Amino acid sequence: MTALPAILHEPIQALLDEGDKLFDKGNFEAALIKYEEARALLPSDLERWEASTWVLAAIGDACFLMGNMECAQQALATAVNCPEGATNPFVQLRLGQSEFELGRLDAATVALSLAFATGGEEVFEDEEAKYRSLVVRAAA
Numbered sequence: 339m340t341a342l343p344a345i346l347h348e349p350i351q352a353l354l355d356e357g358d359k360l361f362d363k364g365n366f367e368a369a370l371i372k373y374e375e376a377r378a379l380l381p382s383d384l385e386r387w388e389a390s391t392w393v394l395a396a397i398g399d400a401c402f403l404m405g406n407m408e409c410a411q412q413a414l415a416t417a418v419n420c421p422e423g424a425t426n427p428f429v430q431l432r433l434g435q436s437e438f439e440l441g442r443l444d445a446a447t448v449a450l451s452l453a454f455a456t457g458g459e460e461v462f463e464d465e466e467a468k469y470r471s472l473v474v475r476a477a478a
Contacts, residue, residue, distance in 0.1 A: 341389075345454045347389060350376045350379050353372045353376035353407055361396075361400060370400040373393060373397045373400060374397065379388055384419075386421075388420070388422065391420040394416050395414065395426070397413040398411075402436055411436040411440060425456050428453075430453035450472055451473050462464060466467050
């Protein structure tokens with residue numbers, strides 16, 4: 339895992355913070371704009387930088403909550419390949435949910451099962467029961 343140089347990390351973190359404030363107010367579209375600005379500052383070799391995981395997870399989350407499942411899936415599938423993305427329960431949860439909503443149940447099952455394996459029951463605590471049910475059915 340490689341940390342970005344401060345000259346990149348600081349403006350990216352500032353944009354993430356701005357986006358998070360907008361996100362917390364329910365303004366997902368404005369938050370997504372800030373998150374996309376942060377992504378534009380990342381070096382092209384995304385898989386090398388831990389900041390990529392955070393930025394892509396934020397983009398995926400905003401897209402998911404806006405109902406843009408294709409956008410969410412693309413961002414989260416990329417985040418999985420970034421440092422600690424594959425073992426991040428939230429990244430796997432949102433990826434699995436996006437895959438589910440896109441009708442890709444096999445991919446959804448894999449991601450949601452990984453979310454459960456790495457994060458336990460708590461990961462599904464505030465989520466619709468259909469996602470947890472898919473994991474239960476897969477385990478049976």
